[in-house]
Amino acid sequence: MEAKTPSESQAILTDLVLPSETNPLNNLFGGELLARMDRAASIAARRHSRRIVVTASVNHVAFNRAIPLGSVVTVEAKVSRAFTSSMEIFIDVWTEDRESGARTKANEAIYTFVAVDETGRPIAIPPIKPETDLEKERYEAALRRKQLSLVLAGKMKPEDATELKALFA
Numbered sequence: 001m002e003a004k005t006p007s008e009s010q011a012i013l014t015d016l017v018l019p020s021e022t023n024p025l026n027n028l029f030g031g032e033l034l035a036r037m038d039r040a041a042s043i044a045a046r047r048h049s050r051r052i053v054v055t056a057s058v059n060h061v062a063f064n065r066a067i068p069l070g071s072v073v074t075v076e077a078k079v080s081r082a083f084t085s086s087m088e089i090f091i092d093v094w095t096e097d098r099e100s101g102a103r104t105k106a107n108e109a110i111y112t113f114v115a116v117d118e119t120g121r122p123i124a125i126p127p128i129k130p131e132t133d134l135e136k137e138r139y140e141a142a143l144r145r146k147q148l149s150l151v152l153a154g155k156m157k158p159e160d161a162t163e164l165k166a167l168f169a
């Protein structure tokens, strides 16, 4: 299969924060943001693989900044690395100032999606070729994160997580 670039998978969702989507402090409810990130990530995974995709894992979420009611929120998702059937997706969340339009990074997350056939069995996907410095950095670290996720899920023995162990050597 021919390699694709991360930008070919890019998915951007922009939407408002409405009253029904907030917590008692009038900020965006965390679960609502997780759902928006999951939707954007699933579109990115689908664009890369052109297959049915399912969320396998939420590897990392950082709710660094609260997002107030009425904000315009943009969720940008891109495949950072493709393995055999699984893909790591990086998600960056931005808010924009009403008057200046300036964007502020609010949150980020990393999800893993798996491409599957019609019966739900994992299926091979195209490789990915990072282009920018940031894409290369995310690509390089993705194997460590995959191994950590598999170890935490009980699907890999810690002693087999060679990339992860190399971090602490």
Ligand SMILES: CC(C)(COP(=O)(O)OP(=O)(O)OC[C@H]1O[C@@H](n2cnc3c(N)ncnc32)[C@H](O)[C@@H]1OP(=O)(O)O)[C@@H](O)C(=O)NCCC(=O)NCCS
Pocket (backbone or CB within 6 Å): 054, 055, 056, 057, 083, 084, 085, 086, 087, 112, 114, 116, 120, 121, 122, 146, 149, 150, 153, 155
């Ligand atoms: C995700 C799923 C397809 C994996 O199936 P599986 O039988 O475990 O298949 P495998 O063990 O062969 O794993 C398939 C790939 O997923 C990766 N994977 C599985 N669990 C993972 C995890 N927790 N973290 C990171 N990668 C994971 C494997 O490493 C493998 O990657 P590779 O093929 O690129 O090397 C299966 O568990 C599933 O269908 N889960 C439910 C998905 C779903 O419904 N999501 C929505 C939540 S409601």
